[in-house]
Amino acid sequence: MSDGFATRAIHAGQEADPATGSVIVPIHATSTYAQDGVGGQRAGFEYSRTGNPTRSALEECLASLEGARFGRAFGSGMAATDAVLRASLRPGDHMVIPDDAYGGTFRLVDKVFTEWGVDHTPAQLSDVDSVRAALRPNTKLIWVETPTNPLLNIADIAALAQLAGESGARLVVDNTFASPYLQQPMELGANAVVHSTTKYLGGHSDVVGGAVVTSDEELAGQIAFLQNSAGAVPGPFDAWLTLRGAKTLAVRMDRHSSNAERIVAALEGHPKVSRVFYPGLPAHPRHEVAAKQMSRFGGMVSFTHADGEQAALEVCARTRLFTLAESLGGVESLIEHPGQMTHASTAGSMLQVPADLVRLSVGIEEPGDLVDDLLDALG
Structure with missing residues (x-):
């Protein structure tokens, strides 16, 4: 065995x-x-x-x-x-x-x-x-x-x-x-x-x-x-x-996934959020494929702000627990603006990311605290 x-x-x-x-x-x-x-x-x-x-x-x-x-x-x-x-x-x-x-x-x-x-x-x-x-x-x-x-x-x-x-x-x-x-x-x-x-x-x-x-x-x-x-x-x-x-990868990934699911539930339907990107959502266009080849859907979440790029930048600047930083996958939650940070090198190419996009690396803190922090930043 x-x-x-x-x-x-x-x-x-x-x-x-x-x-x-x-x-x-x-x-x-x-x-x-x-x-x-x-x-x-x-x-x-x-x-x-x-x-x-x-x-x-x-x-x-x-x-x-x-x-x-x-x-x-x-x-x-x-x-x-x-x-x-x-x-x-x-x-x-x-x-x-x-x-x-x-x-x-x-x-x-x-x-x-x-x-x-x-x-x-x-x-x-x-x-x-x-x-x-x-x-x-x-x-x-x-x-x-x-x-x-x-x-x-x-x-x-x-x-x-x-x-x-x-x-x-x-x-x-x-x-x-x-x-x-x-x-x-x-x-x-x-x-x-x-x-x-x-x-x-x-x-x-x-x-x-x-x-x-x-x-x-x-x-x-x-x-x-x-x-x-x-x-x-x-x-x-x-x-x-x-x-x-x-x-500790196994226990951390379970917590990352659970916390991300709580964040996604809070973002869906929020008036300031125009779209949520998460493969665990049944509405995700490739959800069935993700469910077939993944055991859970991970700790990464992205969303677009309904009020555009400047509003997305302001959300990134206003969070308290989500630290404004590049990278991902740590025990702490991070927030970033891909268009001006991790994916700035794609500007002007066919790989350029939406200007109103915000990316979250959801950590393993108390999920309620993370939800409150993000909702406060969204206003």
């Missing part, structure tokens, strides 16, 4: 330290390792850019949580994204991205990989026919976010995996918003999964990191090569903090 998710989050890769019996993985704060003779590595470690025991524990845990064979940790979510793109694409190749992709991903693809000779086409990933129409003979990668950031659109991972397989493209899913607790893209056919572990996996807004997990041995080898060669690795303390956060 295999262990359940919450059990693996606490135990996978985290056996008691054989030297001391410590039940918590030690922070191996070392840059190099003594060798038993020339080329005689002790326990397989030689230099901490190449490998570190604390990081290895994190990588094993993350792979287990996503149901994958291999995991590699990076210094940020964008470093992880960059590694997957470099492993998957060559000059002259083409990729499909969401038409409402995260601004940082769009910037990397549009400003960096375009200069490298990689072309891209934004497509509505919630519509498989739209993705099919965007494919070219040289399409090597379909990049999926679901739910998307910040409009919380939903893509059918299994359907896109089938399409990718038929076309010879690799399907990579950014699972940051859902977390592996709520969604398992590998089970649905994804070739690899990427995380900004800064967000829900770390969960406490105190560490920046990223990860790639896959069961494809060849791809895993390419990712490991790039991780070592480019060196965008997390330090041992960063790995330890992320591992500590992952232990």
Whole structure:
């Protein structure tokens, strides 16, 4: 019998330290390792850019949580994204991205990989026919976010995996918003999964990191090569903090989801709110797909203000418990204006977000306090 998710989050890769019996993985704060003779590595470690025991524990845990064979940790979510793109694409190749992709991903693809000779086409990933129409003979990668950031659109991972397989493209899913607790893209056919572990996996807004997990041995080898060669690795303390956060992912995601549902109920029908974006709403156009591939609907909520951009900005400035800040997925609630903050890089492109949009990362505080704070800010 295999262990359940919450059990693996606490135990996978985290056996008691054989030297001391410590039940918590030690922070191996070392840059190099003594060798038993020339080329005689002790326990397989030689230099901490190449490998570190604390990081290895994190990588094993993350792979287990996503149901994958291999995991590699990076210094940020964008470093992880960059590694997957470099492993998957060559000059002259083409990729499909969401038409409402995260601004940082769009910037990397549009400003960096375009200069490298990689072309891209934004497509509505919630519509498989739209993705099919965007494919070219040289399409090597379909990049999926679901739910998307910040409009919380939903893509059918299994359907896109089938399409990718038929076309010879690799399907990579950014699972940051859902977390592996709520969604398992590998089970649905994804070739690899990427995380900004800064967000829900770390969960406490105190560490920046990223990860790639896959069961494809060849791809895993390419990712490991790039991780070592480019060196965008997390330090041992960063790995330890992320591992500590992952232990409570299951209980936190349940609370994030419950609190978000309370917020959505308060926003729906409010005279100052013109639309609420949340995949848990029966009125969400892809609610049935979300319900099929997610166990719950997460802690991210977006809404548009009925009085326009300035009013949306004022709401962001007036909250007391919702902190005005970028990022997401921490225990504390955050509020932001995507058009001028996280998604400013999409301005003027077809990925530009609505100017009256507000994005919430709903934390794990008392739900009634959060509802009161948001309603007060809305006036």
